[in-house]
Amino acid sequence: MAVAGDSVLMCRQINAKKPNVHLKNRVFGVSVCPRRVCFNAGKLKGNKVRIGVRSAIEMDDKEGLHLLKSFNGSLGFDVVSEGELRKKGFLGLRKTKLVCTIGPACCSLEELEKLALGGMNVARLNMCHNTREWHQDVIRRIKRLNEEKGFCVSVMIDTEGSQIQVVDHGAPSSVKAEDGSIWFFTTEKFEGSRPFTVQSNYESFSEGIKLGDELVIDGGMASFEVIEKIGNDLRCKCTDPGLLLPRAKLSFWRDGKLVGKNDELPTLSTKDWSDIEFGITEGVDFIxxxxxxxxxxxxxxxNYLSTKSAGSIRVLAKIESLEALQKLEEIVEASDGIMVARGDLGVEIPLEQIPTVQEKITHVCRQLNKPVIIASQLLESMVEYPTPTRAEVADVSEAVRQYADALMLSGESAIGSYGHKALSVLRMTSSRMELWSHEENRQSVLHQRQLGVSLPDQIAEQICNCAVEMANNLGVDAIFVYTKHGRMASLLSRNRPYPPIFAFTNENSTRMALNLQWGVIPLFVDLSDDMEGNISKSIDLMKTKGIMKQGDAVLVISDVIPSDATPTVFQSIQVKTIA
Ligand SMILES: Nc1ncnc2c1ncn2[C@@H]1O[C@H](COP(=O)(O)OP(=O)(O)O)[C@@H](O)[C@H]1O
Ligand SMILES: C=C(OP(=O)(O)O)C(=O)O
Ligand SMILES: [K+]
Ligand SMILES: [Mg+2]
Known part of the structure; x- marks a missing residue:
């Protein structure tokens, strides 16, 4: 009747009397497991309901053959999530993840610990700045904090990339360009500063540039007109006065369009490759x-990372050019996550387009199930001031309302005097907006675009979509998912459920990667092949620790990985009420 590879949707209730199985859309009233019988999907009784899909029908009771491996008895919670959970309860847990750029202002062990306590989920190291040794020290400090103090902060390195359009006026702080003033943009390298002179980091920065073209600093901070070309250098007149910051970004415009962008430079420079080697050696979680x-x-x-046995490092693509926007879907599909790098993006496209582009990227990422970080200038004024502007808080709130997975601090934490405070502004603003969205029931319906090409992928996706609908409708306190590579956890996160998702994994790289996913609290545990055993042990531990109490309801999704004992995949949803 059925052959290996056929799928069957099984709705069963343990100890129920009347069995039914749906096979290829027909309902078969057969008893499938000697130990358990199936029941009709409509009869949802008691507190143990299973809805499962099995690929390859193995009607004998192989599950019974499982050897019970021991669960090591510890719950791999990080101190911050556990503390927050005790203080605020399940629904009070923050869903939006926070990324902090580490720089001179926050690189000491004490400052890093403060950021970790303040809710930093990922520490970002921008390889544009500082020395290899400095980065190594920071990474080691973070790992030490994780090990010794029980934090779970992931490490991200951010490549320098072939930035051809960076300029420096040599002084440590900003310089004002006045209206009508004449400036010299040169590739000549010199120490210190010269009046009205700006160095470009790239020899051919002026290739193809004509007299009359507009030179724009940092996407509009100041503008100049090219009035003379001397070799590769340019003499320019300031037409729109403004500030030149150190390492400001430069672009050329002609007739309202960007010109002079050199597409021939590789995305990864020689320095980037050596930074990547460094990242592999230091065991970073994201590039x-x-x-x-x-x-x-x-x-x-x-591919390179896989050949280096570093395939578990997640690759995030930064969207910061017009070309990237034009190939958005293929880039999102190829990568493990996306950063909306608004800093450079604002140099390449008109600023007024940033909000809609951000929303579009965020939407595409969610459709394709990839985490997305909103980056740059979220709380820029806090680099200098202890409170954000109202507009900045509104910007952060909008990113949270769009259901971005993560928000990022740049200079606010790297060089600012109020990094810790900026982090708490992100924390409080996101918690507030999450609560608002929940109360207003603003969960936007995600028009599911089917991701899975193979049947198992589609099954996992559908199970997670249904599970979240059930979790929201039943008002369970938490969702538990047992996951090796994090796939089921991210498919659940994609549906942005009300209850938090506790993702139990025995892969450290999965735990660290899930740190970037909306609403997921990754827990490192020792999983055995016996899924029922894993579930009851984790619930028992939650109870013993006083985190869960009688009457709490959990929706449990398990995804049994095929093993020699059970060559079948079995995914299931169960609702458990704590006895
Ligand atoms: N590792 C570092 N060492 C020194 N300064 C840093 C470091 N990382 C970041 N910064 C400072 O913080 C600012 C904001 O960081 P970021 O947004 O990552 O870089 P950028 O401004 O170069 O795009 C940088 O301009 C730089 O001044
Ligand atoms: C995050 C960004 O990249 P970087 O800071 O490396 O320029 C950005 O451009 O917004
Ligand atoms: K960078
Ligand atoms: Mg950038």
Whole structure:
């Protein structure tokens, strides 16, 4: 009747009397497991309900053959999530993840610990700045804090990329360009500063540039007109006065369009490759690739990482150019996550387009199930001031309302005097907006675009969609998911459920990667092949620790990985009420 590879949707209630099985859309009233019988989907009684899909029908009771391996008795909670849970309860847990750029202002062990306590989920190291030794020290400090103090902070390195359009006026702080003043943009390298002179980091920065073209600093901070070309250097007149910051970004415009962008430079420079080697050696969790222009660059890095046995490092593509926007879907599909790098993006597209582009990228990422970080200038004024502007708080709130997975601090934490405070502004603003969205029931319906190409992928996706609907409708306190590579956890997160998702995994790289996913609290545990055993042990531990109490309801999703004992995949949803 059925052959290996056929799928069957099984709705069963343990100890129920009347069995039914749906096979290829027909209902078969057969008893499938000697130990358990099936029941009709409509009869949801008691507190143990299972809805499962089995690929390859194995009607004998192989599950009974499982050897019970021991659960090591500890719950791999990080101190911050556990503390927050005790203080605020399940529904009070923050869903939006927070990324902090580490710089001189926050690189000491004490400052890093403060950020970890303040809710930093991921520490970002921008390889544009500082020395290899400095980065190594920071990474080791973070790992030490994780090990010794029970934090779970992931490490991200961000490549420098071939940024051809960076300029420096030599002084440590900003310089004002007055209206009508004449400036010299040169590739000559010199120490210190010269009046009205700006160095470009790239020899051919002025290739193809004509007299009359507009030179724009940092996407509009100041503008100049090119009035003379001397070799590769340019003499320019300030037409729109403003500030030149150190390492400001430069672009050229003609007739309202960007010109002079050099597409021939590789996405990863020689220095980037050596930074990547460094990242592999230091065991970083994420590599953010600057100036990705197509999917090939991402695929290339991912292939390289696999050959280096570093395939567990997640590759994030930074969307910060017009080219990237034009190939958005293929880039999102190829990468493990996306950063909306608004800093450079604002140089390449008109600023007024940033909000809609951000929303579009966020939407595409959710459709394709990839985490997305909103980055740059979220609380820029806090680099100098102890309170944010109202507009900045509104911007952060909007990113949370769009259901971005994560928010990022740049200079606010790296060089600002109020990094810790900026982090608490992100924390409080996101918690407030999450609560508002929940209360107003603003969960936008996600028009599911089917991701899975193979049947198992589609099954996992559908199970997670249904599970979240059930969790929301039943008002359970938490969702538990047992996951090796994090796939089921991210498919649940994609549906942005009300209850928090506790993702139990025995892979450390999965735990660290899930740190970036909306609403997921990753827990490192020793999982055995006996899924029922894993579930009851984790619930018992939660109870013993006083985190869960009688009457709490949990929706449990398990995804049994095929093993020699059970060559079948079995995914299931159960609702458990704590006895
Ligand atoms: N590791 C570091 N060492 C020194 N300064 C840093 C470091 N990381 C970041 N910064 C400072 O913080 C600012 C904001 O960080 P970021 O947004 O990552 O870089 P950028 O401004 O170069 O795009 C940088 O301009 C730089 O001044
Ligand atoms: C995050 C960004 O990249 P970087 O800070 O490396 O320029 C950005 O451009 O917004
Ligand atoms: K960078
Ligand atoms: Mg950038």
């Amino acid at each position: 953010a690739m600057s100036f990705v222009n197509d999917a090939d660059a991402v695929k290339h890095l991912k």
